[in-house]
Amino acid sequence: METTSVIPRIPVELCETIVDFYSQTPSVLINCSLVCRAWVPSTRRHLFSLIHVHDMNISLFFQLLQSPLCTISPSSIRGVQLTMFTQSLAVPSWLDDVLARSQSFKRVKTLMLDPNSLAWDSKSIVSAFSGITHLEFRDARLQSRDQFAEITHFVNQFPSLESLSLKGFHWYSGSMGYADNTLPPPPGLRALDSQVIQVQGILHWLRRAKNFTELDIRIEYGLFVLPFKECINHLSDTLTCLAVELTIDSWNKFSNLVNLSELKALRSLCLSLARYMGEEDTESDVLLYLSRIRDSSLQDIKIVLAIVPSGSWLTSVDDIFSGPHFSHLLSLEILTPKPFEGPEKRADEVMPKCSGLNILTLRQGGHLTQ
Numbered sequence: 001m002e003t004t005s006v007i008p009r010i011p012v013e014l015c016e017t018i019v020d021f022y023s024q025t026p027s028v029l030i031n032c033s034l035v036c037r038a039w040v041p042s043t044r045r046h047l048f049s050l051i052h053v054h055d056m057n058i059s060l061f062f063q064l065l066q067s068p069l070c071t072i073s074p075s076s077i078r079g080v081q082l083t084m085f086t087q088s089l090a091v092p093s094w095l096d097d098v099l100a101r102s103q104s105f106k107r108v109k110t111l112m113l114d115p116n117s118l119a120w121d122s123k124s125i126v127s128a129f130s131g132i133t134h135l136e137f138r139d140a141r142l143q144s145r146d147q148f149a150e151i152t153h154f155v156n157q158f159p160s161l162e163s164l165s166l167k168g169f170h171w172y173s174g175s176m177g178y179a180d181n182t183l184p185p186p187p188g189l190r191a192l193d194s195q196v197i198q199v200q201g202i203l204h205w206l207r208r209a210k211n212f213t214e215l216d217i218r219i220e221y222g223l224f225v226l227p228f229k230e231c232i233n234h235l236s237d238t239l240t241c242l243a244v245e246l247t248i249d250s251w252n253k254f255s256n257l258v259n260l261s262e263l264k265a266l267r268s269l270c271l272s273l274a275r276y277m278g279e280e281d282t283e284s285d286v287l288l289y290l291s292r293i294r295d296s297s298l299q300d301i302k303i304v305l306a307i308v309p310s311g312s313w314l315t316s317v318d319d320i321f322s323g324p325h326f327s328h329l330l331s332l333e334i335l336t337p338k339p340f341e342g343p344e345k346r347a348d349e350v351m352p353k354c355s356g357l358n359i360l361t362l363r364q365g366g367h368l369t370q
Helices: 012-021 026-033 037-047 058-066 093-100 115-119 122-128 145-155 200-206 222-234 248-257 282-291 311-321
Strands: 050-054 079-083 110-113 134-138 163-167 191-195 214-219 241-247 268-275 300-304 331-335 359-364 367-369
Touching: 012 026, 012 037, 026 037, 050 058, 122 145, 145 200, 191 200, 200 222, 214 222, 222 248, 241 248, 248 282, 282 311
Parallel strands: 050 079, 079 110, 110 134, 134 163, 163 191, 191 214, 214 241, 241 268, 268 300, 300 331, 331 359
Antiparallel strands: 359 367
């Protein structure tokens, strides 16, 4: 009598968990898609969650979507980046194809645009991507104040927008001021990630925001610290997350002018001195500033350094954060570029007094230890 062996099947839920675990590793996702047909939809959902559409691939991409053999579901596309490789500021011919098929992007939540897109038909773009919650501009070169005003007009056309990212913006000399025709931030805007060299116009704009909660900003020059202080004072009742990257020029004024303990709603702080920490006496400067944050409601603190702190510095940090002034603190993360000097120790051995912390992470030589 013949017997047939039954090959055990892996539950679908377990397969999807495996695929989801590698959601940020495209090479692994491609290999997973070759395991069997049942794994294809899960891998495609991650591989094509963000697509880059430009004048060299748009026709082939839509031909693929219309093919009966296509394994990509338009509903899995959650982010779109539109790029022009040509230097012309005219509306690209392929953009009509994109907008005509806007139903393929009905679930898109993230839209990324390059500088040339500022000259495109904004109404058509808003119509095609009306449901986005995150908008990102990259590498824009602003020649005048009015160009930033145009950006604010464009941003205000997205009714569901919650976060805005400005990466690599450059104001040319004389154009970094604030135009009178600049619209205030959209009422639903909650977060801004600004990697702008001249931040004066951005800070002025944010002072008109309402219900703003998250700010990630880089301050390279000390002359922008006072406008920054005025901005966060305006947001003091709503701002819950603040990340600031400082240089040596801006840190000197920041530490003297900005009192973070005045931000009563603040819960998360990331203080990055990676471009500043280089002198021996800067360790004590940072400790002095942290000790001023008295009776705060901070729950998460991250400190990014560019030098390896000494053992005495870690002990001083321990004394500060284990005191009653940080009774609400839940996590403390200190990031350094190289291993700590002396014998390596576990974080709980270096800072034993911080018993109230649930998470304590120190980076040693690129590795995280807890």
